[in-house]
Amino acid sequence: SRSLLSSCNASLTIAHAYQYAYHTYPMYTLAVTGRTLNALGDISLLRFPKILWLVKDHELRPGWDAARTLRFFCLGSGMSKSCAT
Numbered sequence: 001s002r003s004l005l006s007s008c009n010a011s012l013t014i015a016h017a018y019q020y021a022y023h024t025y026p027m028y029t030l031a032v033t034g035r036t037l038n039a040l041g042d043i044s045l046l047r048f049p050k051i052l053w054l055v056k057d058h059e060l061r062p063g064w065d066a067a068r069t070l071r072f073f074c075l076g077s078g079m080s081k082s083c084a085t
Contacts, residue, residue, distance in 0.1 A: 031077040038076030042069045 021029040046064050 034076035034079055035073045036076070038079070039069050039073040042072040 018029070018033075043064065046068075
């Protein structure tokens with residue numbers, strides 16, 4: 001009960017921080033959000049391809065490719081900014 005309440009407070013704090021940043025620095029906030037979501041999407045795709053039926057059981061899974069994730073991170077900035085304008 002206590003840990004649930006503290007996690008709710010943490011979520012509200014993050015939500016308030018995001019709202020403040022979005023209203024104060026909208027383009028920067030969208031760029032950071034887009035970058036982060038793109039990078040997390042790429043990492044999850046590389047980490048869990050079997051869940052998404054992208055590889056068979058007998059195939060080797062590629063490891064984490066930091067350069068690829070960095071490219072997705074940078075692309076996320078451009079996509080977020082173009083969607084905001």
